[in-house]
Amino acid sequence: MESRKKPEGIQESRELPAIRVPQWLDGWDRVKFSAKLHRRKPLPTFYLFSMPAVELRSLCGIQRRQSLEMTPRAADLGIQRQHDPERSEEIRQFVEYGYPWSTLSEAKRESGQFSNFRKPGWLPTAIVINILESTDERENARVASSDVVVVEDDAQCCKIRLPYKTWSKNWRPSALPPFEVIDGQHHLFAFDVNADNRFELPVVAFHGLDISWQAYLFWTINIKPKRINPRPC
Secondary structure, eight states: OOOOOOOSSOOSOOEEEEEEEEOOOGGGGGSOOBTTTTBOOOOSEEEEEEEEHHHHHHHEEOOBOOOOTTSOGGGOOOOBOOOOHHHHHHHHHHHHHOTTGGGSOHHHHHHSTTGGGOOOOOOOSOEEEEEOOTTOOBTTBOOOGGGOOEEEEOSSOEEEEOSSSSOOTTOOOSSSOSEEEEEOHHHHTTOOTTSOTTOEEEEEEEESOOHHHHHHHHHHHHTSSOOOOOSOO
16 A cells, blocks of 8 residues: 655654545546656545544645736645634534524524424534645745654555643644645634534545645636535426
8 A cells, every 4th residue: 555654753643543445546647746846646536524523624824826916827826715703703603503593693692482393413524634744845835743643554554643641722733734734725614613512523534645736626626516506497
């Protein structure tokens, strides 16, 4: 199985069981991969797991688009749109109260007339991330050796080894965060450090995915799919 070199001297860590998802076609070997163009050949797998939303947020960094309108898109390596705090607050309210209770005014909530509107606020859609390797650079920064997240993938099982034995709300990366968000930043920002740590999110995790491929993946998730036609057939 193809894999990249793992850091030596792994410290005691928290382990998450993961599911390996192989996705590679022979025809993809004809793609023109280029490390110079930030599109080196990716691994033929990604991984599925879940973890508490607040813990996931603490491990994540956001590569934002910083380019001006005149900057060529090929030179714009930011992934995410600018964060919209109102959107994250809307999601936070939904998680807490469900729909349509989350859209009601405070007066209507306190009136007692709409109690049957309150429902669970499930978020079943996965957050898509990239697990940075120790050699990956972003704006001349790397993940500190003590913060590297290791993917253990062998015939017996797959594990994601986090850079601590027990997570705490005070944990912060020493340098570059070990996770990059490809898609789902507004979901993550809906959870602050005081959120309930029992609320977990599904995660789709790539490993060592070059930055241009991340931008491409964000585009295929958010822009390429056609909207459903609301008119009846």
